[in-house]
Amino acid sequence: MKRILTGIISAGITIGVIAAWIIWSNSSFEETFYAMESYKIEETVRVIVLADLHQRSFGPGNETLLGRVRALRPDLLLIAGDLVNKGDPDWDYAVDLCRELAEIAPVYYAMGNHENEALYGQDLNKKFLDGAALGEDPEDFSPLLLNPRVWEDLEGTGAILLQNEAATAEVKGAAIRIGGLSTNASSFWPHSGQFVTRFVEEDPESFKILISHRPEPVMEYIPDAAIDLTVSGHNHGGVIRIPGVGGLFSGAEGLFPVYDGGWYEREGMSLLISRGLGSHGLPPRVFNQPELVILDIN
Amino acid sequence: MLFQVIDNYRLALTGVSLLLAACGLLVLLNRSRQGLRTLLAEYRAVRRSWSLGPLVLAVFLLNCFLLPASLRLHTSAEITLHYSLASQGLNPNGTRFNQADILSAQVLEGAIEKGALEGITAQDLKNAIQVRPVVQGNSYSEDAYFISTQFVVQYDASSETASQDGEKLLTLVTQAYKDWFVKSYSANSSILRLDFSSAEGADYLDSCLFLAQTAQSIGEYMRSMSGEEPAFRSSASGETFQSVSALAYEVEETLVERLEAYVLEEGISRDPGQYVNRLEVANVFMRFNAQKAAASNENMLEAITMYEDDMARIVLVPTYDTNNQFYMSQTRIGVDDFAANANHYADEKIAVQEKIAYNDHVIGQLSGRSGGAEDKAEALIGQIRRELTRIAGLAEELVKEYNARQANRYMTAVVSSAEAQAMKLAAEIAARTVLFAAGLRLCWFSLAGGRKRR
Structure with a gap:
């Protein structure tokens, strides 16, 4: 009896310690620094990538996160989607954060699947889009907006929203063309492919960054496109990271995903995947501290 | 604590x-x-x-948390140099490579700035980081002589740096070092930013000279870059260093020569009187130089006549060649020296006379002409400037692309990660x-x- 009791107490303490450790390790974020070279950039341009926050706050009003972003002095801020949760989207959270970020540096925001579900009622799957009343342009999803006011509020923060769109940022004498793609692999054609083709072909002298919340459509359709950098998130680093092995699973790739996080060079494409800053539902992130990505382009 | x-x-x-x-x-x-x-x-x-299980479990849990945490305090990175001169202990520009540069104040301050690290100074970082070659050679014997191209950067936390993650610190230091290295040793393309303002208002023939020199400097620079990697081709323009060099020389040999020929043929100048005076004064000095060269040449020839019979004609020196084969080498002696000097002065005299003749020709062309063909000359100058600017732009893009690629090739830095x-x-x-x-x-x-x- 005593042995059983000892065993139960030991197991309880172990589980308690591990749970406390998971909560503690997820309460802060680590910073990952990357560097890449390009002849298109004269002076070093610093880009900070925020992905998969899922309404997560680091400190009251996200002040810890904002403080670090401010201190790191970015030239561009890229939001790679999933700022809010699909079930209970807190748009005020997104608006406040975008407004604060826009005061630090120009913000370019491409939607993730959670925003899309919250904005359009469903993720941008082929079946949904093919049957939807899109109008003449199959790549313009604005007729599907459930609440256009949300979109306007986000635009009102100063952040540049990129939904199958591109914008040019002039940074330190360099032209940086940033595009946003948020369809998935199934709906890439015909609901994003033409935009990406235009994005690749126009303005070849600019440094091009494509924000694609999901890495899969890019790697499936355009791994050899003339895009200098693709920035993604979505897979949360594989949620549970097994030390020495990598991420355990992702929604798109299943167990042991290839694109769980980090820097990838594939067929001429540089792909930077953030492990993200938050999570959504269970399981929690284990051995997978939230990550703020800082990239210096020299 | x-x-x-x-x-x-x-x-x-x-x-x-x-x-x-x-x-x-x-x-x-x-x-x-x-x-x-x-x-x-x-x-x-x-x-x-026995019921020691809970205690062992407690120690196991402590091990699970404290041993990985210690990796944050002690970690290392490996820097490998890939350029060809590294194996000779040199930087890409031929100067001596110094591993201490990795921990120079400039690099460490760069790392602190890059990471926006608070409460930590460059000196704190320097105290916590050491650099050593992966293979340590020495100069005591030839066998032990080894120039390492790989260096280990070891971080051992001190109380000042303990709040930082070692992996992050070494990432920042190695990135800052790479930035510094590339900035210090990559090809400088500032020569390609052309500035024509110094030739503004210059006389037409002076403009010809200036434009020819500009074209030559682009051509020479591209030729020297071609020496580094002849096959390098721009992904944007498809040009190579050699092809851009050829474009620059082509401008000199066609457009600039056409401008010069036109200016001489039409005898145009912004101020013909002043220009002719300048050439006449230059000719006076050059005639002195020509006379001096002619006299020196004659002296040398006279010296040869005077001493030829008394001086040895051939001196053979026993020598070994590079294959260790014995042979008799003929060495230069006094008469050879006189003859070489005589040739030199004769060449100098001819070169100066050539310039005088050219100036006389220009004076003849400019004297008594009323001008009136300046517009075409100005148009030609404008055309040459535009062409040179275009070629310089191509060259600059090419150098930038080459530098960006070289930056990736100069070195790799691998930081040992906790996950690995x-x-x-x-x-x-x-x-x-x-x-x-x-x-x-x-x-x-x-x-x-x-x-x-x-």
């Missing part, structure tokens, strides 16, 4: 484990006269009744837990035996 705990945990745990084991062994040695069989029987009797060391760490956690459990059991058994006897 936490830094001290984490930093000394390994040592403390090993010490406690060994102390427990030693205590247990000493007590057991003392009881060894009871016989091994008795002790074994006693061990079998008590082993199931997971297997080693798991083995260490298991080994240290087992060592502690063994020591604890041994001690507990020996003391349990003692308690039982009492």
Whole structure:
């Protein structure tokens, strides 16, 4: 009896310690620094990538996160989607954060699947889009907006929203063309492919960054496109990271995903995947501290 | 405080484990006269009744948290140099490579700025980081002489730097070093930013000279870059260093020469009187120079006539060639020296006379002309400037692209990540837990035996 009791107490303490450790390790974020070279950039341009926050706050009003972003002095801020949760989207959270970020540096925001579900009622799957009343342009999803006011509020923060769109940022004498793609692999054609083709072909002298919340459509359709950098998130680093092995699973790739996080060079494409800053539902992130990505382009 | 705990945990745990084991062994040695069989029987009797599990579990959990945490305090990175001169201990520009540059104030301050690190100075970082070659050679013997192209950057936290993650610090330091290295040693393309303002308002023939020199400088620079990697081709324009060099020389040989021919043919100048005066004055000085060169030439020829018979004609020196073969080398002697000098002065005289003749021709062309063909000359100058600007732009893009590619090739820096060391760490956690459990059991058994006897 005593042995059983000892065993139960030991197991309880172990589980308690591990749970406390998971909560503690997820309460802060680590910073990952990357560097890449390009002849298109004269002076070093610093880009900070925020992905998969899922309404997560680091400190009251996200002040810890904002403080670090401010201190790191970015030239561009890229939001790679999933700022809010699909079930209970807190748009005020997104608006406040975008407004604060826009005061630090120009913000370019491409939607993730959670925003899309919250904005359009469903993720941008082929079946949904093919049957939807899109109008003449199959790549313009604005007729599907459930609440256009949300979109306007986000635009009102100063952040540049990129939904199958591109914008040019002039940074330190360099032209940086940033595009946003948020369809998935199934709906890439015909609901994003033409935009990406235009994005690749126009303005070849600019440094091009494509924000694609999901890495899969890019790697499936355009791994050899003339895009200098693709920035993604979505897979949360594989949620549970097994030390020495990598991420355990992702929604798109299943167990042991290839694109769980980090820097990838594939067929001429540089792909930077953030492990993200938050999570959504269970399981929690284990051995997978939230990550703020800082990239210096020299 | 936490830094001290984490930093000394390994040592403390090993010490406690060994102390427990030693205590247990000493007590057991003392009881060894009871016989091994008795002790074994006693061990079998008590082993199931022990309840050391929670303590071992606690130590296991501590190992799981504190041993990985210590990796944040002690980590390393490896920098490998890839350019060809590295194996000779040189920088890409031929100057001496110095590993101490990795920890220079400029690099460390760059790392601090890059990471926006607070409460840490370059000196703190310098105190916590050491650099050493992967293979340490020496100059005592030829066999031991080795120039390393790989360097280990070792970080051992101090109380000032303990709040930072070692992996992040080394990433920042290696990135800052790479930035500094590329900035210091990549090709400088500032020569390609053309500035025509100094030739503004210059006379037409001076403009010809200026434009020709500009074209030559682009051509020469591209030719020297071609020496580094002849096959390098721009992905944007498709040009090579050699092709851009050829474009620049083509401008000099066609457009600039056409401009010069036109200016001379039409005899145009912004101020013909002043220009003619300038050439006449220059000719006076050059005639002196020509006379001086002619006199020197004659002196040398006279010296040869005077001393030729008295001086040795051939001196042969026994020599070994590079293949260690013996041969007789003919060395230069006094008469050879006189002859070489005579040739030199003769060439100088001809060159100066050539210039005088050219100036006379220009003077003849400019004298008595009324001008009126300036518009076409201006248009030609404008065309040449535009063409040179275009070629300089192509050249600059090419150099930038080459630099960007070289920046990736100069070196690689790999920081040892905690995740990559997971297997080693798991083995260490298991080994240290087992060592502690063994020591604890041994001690507990020996003391349990003692308690039982009492």
